[in-house]
Amino acid sequence: MSLDVHAIREQFPILQQTAHGKPLVYLDNAATTQKPVAVIDAVDNYYRTQNSNVHRGAHYLGDLATAALEDARLSVARFLNAEREEVIWTKGTTESLNLVAHSFGGSQLKAGDEVLVSTLEHHANIVPWQQVCERTGATLKVIPLAADGSLNLSDIDNLLTGNTKILSIAHASNALGTLNPVAELITKARKVGAYVVLDGAQAVSHFSVDVKALDCDFYAFSGHKIFGPTGIGVLYGKKDLLNAMPPYQTGGEMIETVSFEKSTWNRLPYKFEAGTPHIAGAVGLGAALEWLMAQDREAIWEHEKALLAYATEKAKAFPGLRIIGDAEHKVGVLSFLIDNTHPSDVGTLLDQQGVAVRTGHHCTMPLMAALQIPGTVRASFAPYNTHADVDALFAGLEKIIKFL
Amino acid sequence: MTASTAAATNLGSTTTDEDIVDTLSFFEDWEERYGYIIELGKELPPYPEALHTEEHIVRGCQSQVWLHIEMDEASGKMLLFLDSDAIIVRGLAAIVSAALNQKTPQEIVDYDMQSYFAKIDLLKHLSPTRGNGIQAMVERIKNEAKARI
Numbered sequence: 055m056s057l058d059v060h061a062i063r064e065q066f067p068i069l070q071q072t073a074h075g076k077p078l079v080y081l082d083n084a085a086t087t088q089k090p091v092a093v094i095d096a097v098d099n100y101y102r103t104q105n106s107n108v109h110r111g112a113h114y115l116g117d118l119a120t121a122a123l124e125d126a127r128l129s130v131a132r133f134l135n136a137e138r139e140e141v142i143w144t145k146g147t148t149e150s151l152n153l154v155a156h157s158f159g160g161s162q163l164k165a166g167d168e169v170l171v172s173t174l175e176h177h178a179n180i181v182p183w184q185q186v187c188e189r190t191g192a193t194l195k196v197i198p199l200a201a202d203g204s205l206n207l208s209d210i211d212n213l214l215t216g217n218t219k220i221l222s223i224a225h226a227s228n229a230l231g232t233l234n235p236v237a238e239l240i241t242k243a244r245k246v247g248a249y250v251v252l253d254g255a256q257a258v259s260h261f262s263v264d265v266k267a268l269d270c271d272f273y274a275f276s277g278h279k280i281f282g283p284t285g286i287g288v289l290y291g292k293k294d295l296l297n298a299m300p301p302y303q304t305g306g307e308m309i310e311t312v313s314f315e316k317s318t319w320n321r322l323p324y325k326f327e328a329g330t331p332h333i334a335g336a337v338g339l340g341a342a343l344e345w346l347m348a349q350d351r352e353a354i355w356e357h358e359k360a361l362l363a364y365a366t367e368k369a370k371a372f373p374g375l376r377i378i379g380d381a382e383h384k385v386g387v388l389s390f391l392i393d394n395t396h397p398s399d400v401g402t403l404l405d406q407q408g409v410a411v412r413t414g415h416h417c418t419m420p421l422m423a424a425l426q427i428p429g430t431v432r433a434s435f436a437p438y439n440t441h442a443d444v445d446a447l448f449a450g451l452e453k454i455i456k457f458l
Numbered sequence: 459m460t461a462s463t464a465a466a467t468n469l470g471s472t473t474t475d476e477d478i479v480d481t482l483s484f485f486e487d488w489e490e491r492y493g494y495i496i497e498l499g500k501e502l503p504p505y506p507e508a509l510h511t512e513e514h515i516v517r518g519c520q521s522q523v524w525l526h527i528e529m530d531e532a533s534g535k536m537l538l539f540l541d542s543d544a545i546i547v548r549g550l551a552a553i554v555s556a557a558l559n560q561k562t563p564q565e566i567v568d569y570d571m572q573s574y575f576a577k578i579d580l581l582k583h584l585s586p587t588r589g590n591g592i593q594a595m596v597e598r599i600k601n602e603a604k605a606r607i
Contacts (some may be wrong), residue, residue: 074488105576221481396544398521398590403546406488414520428543429520457489 076408084434094112096341126340146287150274165191166343173235203379282342286335499548518591
C-alpha cells in the first residue's frame with residue numbers, strides 16, 4: 055500500500071508555515087526531524103499533569119512521572135527488540151557513543167588492540183575512540199571509501215583481524231546517506247571476536263531495526279532525528295556487557311549505596327543514568343516511537359526510496375551538478391555540489407526561497423578530506439516530504455545557478 | 459604605506475555602512491538583496507594570495523574567511539583585508555569592512571555590529587555559533603583593535 059503523505063503531513067503543524075514568505079520546504083531531516091502532534095501533546099501533557107522527579111518521590115506525581123519514564127523505556131525496548139534493562143537514556147547519539155567508548159572501550163582496550171571505524175563516520179564516532187585509544191595505547195584503524203561513497207571492503211580481512219577489539223560504524227551515513235552492510239560486517243566481526251557498536255542516528259527513522267536479529271553489541275540513536283525531542287537519546291547494550299562495564303558518570307540515581315570509603319552501583323539500566331534524566335524528553339521520544347510503530351513502516355521506506363530516486367534522477371539531469379555519494383544502498387539523503395558554486399551560497403539562496411537544506415562538512419571532516427571537497431549541499435527526506443518538495447528544491451537551484 | 463595598503467582604501471571610505479543600510483532598505487526580494495551583497499563582495503580589495511594561510515583563517519562550519527590586518531601608522535587607522543571561499547560570505551565581509559575598515563582601534567571597539575546587522579536584516583548571518591565565520595572574524599578584528607588601544 056502506498057503512503058498517505060497528506061495524512062502524515064497534517065500531523066506536523068510546523069510544516070504549515072512559510073519561510074521568508076515562501077511555503078516552507080523542509081529537507082533537512084538528517085539534521086533533525088519535525089515533531090508530530092502526538093509528540094508535542096505527550097510533552098505538553100507530561101508538564102501539565104505528570105511532572106515530578108522520578109524513582110524517589112513517595113507521592114502521587116512522583117509515581118506518575120516514574121511510570122511515564124519507564125513506559126517510554128518499554129517503548130524503546132519494543133522498538134529495538136531489546137530488554138528493558140538494556141535501554142539507557144542519554145542526551146543523544148553523541149553521548150551514547152562517548153559512553154561506550156569511555157566505559158566499555160576504556161575498560162577493554164589495551165596497548166596493541168585496535169578499534170576499527172570507517173571513513174564516513176560522524177565526528178561523534180571518531181573522536182571518542184581517538185581519545186580512548188590515546189589513553190589505552192590502542193590503535194584506531196579506518197575502513198576506506200569506494201568511489202561511489204560506499205565502504206571499500208576489498209581489504210576488510212586485513213583490517214578486521216584478531217587484533218580488532220571493537221568495530222564501531224554508522225548504520226547509515228549522515229553526509230552521503232550510504233547504507234552500510236552492517237549484517238555482513240557483524241558476521242565478520244564475530245569471527246575475529248570483535249565487539250560491534252552501531253551508530254544508528256541516521257537509520258532508525260527510515261526502517262525497522264532489530265538489535266537481536268542484527269546481533270550488535272551496542273546501538274546508539276538520538277530522539278530528535280526520529281520525530282522526538284532534542285536532548286534525549288538511547289544507548290542499547292547487551293545486558294552482560296553493560297553489567298560488566300564501569301559507570302560512565304557518577305552522582306545521583308546511579309548509585310546503590312555511598313559511603314566515604316566506597317560506593318556501589320545501582321542495577322541496570324540506572325547504573326548509567328547519573329542525575330535526574332530528561333524525563334519530558336524521554337516521554338516525548340516514547341510517544342514518537344509509538345507514533346512511528348503505528349505507521350506502515352514498509353510504506354514509509356518505499357516512499358522515501360521513491361523520493362530519493364526522483365531527486366537523484368533530477369540531479370543527474372541538472373547541468374553542472376555532481377552527486378556526492380551514489381551508492382547502491384542509501385537512505386533518503388542527496389548530497390551534491392554544483393560547479394563553480396560554494397555549498398554555503400547555495401544553501402543561503404535556497405533558504406531565501408523557503409527551502410531548508412544543510413550545507414557544510416556535516417561533521418565528517420575526514421570524509422570530506424577523502425572526497426577532496428570542502429563540503430556538500432545535503433537534502434534529506436522524511437515521510438512527510440513530497441515529490442513537490444523535490445520539485446521546489448530543483449526550481450530553487452535553477453534560479454540560483456542563473457544568479458551565482 | 460605598502461602596495462597592499464594602498465589597495466585597501468575602498469570600502470569604509472567610498473561605500474559606508476550608512477550607504478549599505480540605505481541601499482538594502484530599498485530592496486524587496488531576495489534576488490535584489492543578495493545580488494547587491496554579492497556585488498559588495500567584489501568591492502573588497504584583493505586579498506593578498508600569500509596570506510591565505512592557516513594563521514589568517516577563521517573557520518566556520520559551512521564556509522571560512524581569511525583576515526589580515528595592517529596598521530596605517532600615519533593615520534592611526536586599521537586596514538582590513540578580508541576574503542571568503544563563499545561569495546555571499548565575501549559580501550558579508552564587505553558589509554563588515556564598510557563599517558570597520560580604516561577606522562581607529564577605538565572606533566572599531568565601540569562599533570555596534572549587532573545593531574548594524576539587525577538594521578539590514580542580516581543578523582542571522584552574525585550567529586555566535588559555528589557557521590560562516592563572520593561573527594568569529596568580527597571578534598578577531600575587535601580583539602586586535604582592543605590590543606592596540
